[in-house]
Amino acid sequence: MSFKSFLFPVILSISAFGLLSCSGATTKKGTVGVERQQMLLISEAEMQKGAEQAYGEILAEAKKNKTLNTDPIMVKRIRTVADRLIPQTKIFREDAPSWNWEVNLLKSDQLNAWCMPGGKIAFYTGIITELKLTDAEIAAIMGHEISHALREHGRERASQALVSQVGLTALSLITGMEGAAMDASSMVVQTTFLLPNSRTHETEADRMGVELAARAGYSPYAAVSVWQKMAKISKDAPPEFLSTHPSNETRIEDLKRYAKKVEPLYQNAKKP
Structure with a gap:
């Protein structure tokens, strides 16, 4: 077999992945209007498993x-x-309220919280005690983390990693290097703890999170106060152009704008 005929199926398979990459959005726009084409090559069921x-x-x-x-x-x-936030997820995904949700607390000094695919939530004691979070601020953080799961950012990042891996596999076939595939569990761990969310992912989760909180009857402006607190304890954070996350200043201004946009939802949710 010639080098050219050997390489052609590999290029064709990589091109097929590229054609599959635009599979639409995982969520409805909601009031905040989050809408973007996403690359989703790995199945939702595999990520949830x-x-x-x-x-x-x-x-x-x-x-x-x-x-x-x-x-x-x-x-x-x-x-x-x-319990107040989860029913509101139907605004973005009709199937989400029926996920097998779990919410647990981990004793740790880390200022962290996360939500894995399918609604697996963890809060660390450190973020609640260090930031002296109100319930509305807990809702802001939880709404943000839930939004990552609703939007399937982990699945998207795993798909991007898979594309890179396909490229490495193709290279290994040509050069003789060995490659290894990630199983679903390790993919989830990597996308939850190791691979950083992009600025786009963070902004989407911020905006969706304030809407979830507002619809649940929590002030959407609590997200602003959370990041004001975070800004005070992260003065040595790198400037925005060196970070995958928006700067605190950019984030706070965007949250203010979108909190104002969903404030009518909050006022309506407070009505008896």
């Missing part, structure tokens, strides 16, 4: 280390917020 496994392993480790749900009052707070 991986999340189930990864989340289970994290909880098992936390239970073993006696760091799982150690503060009943704090656990009740985050689960109460979740």
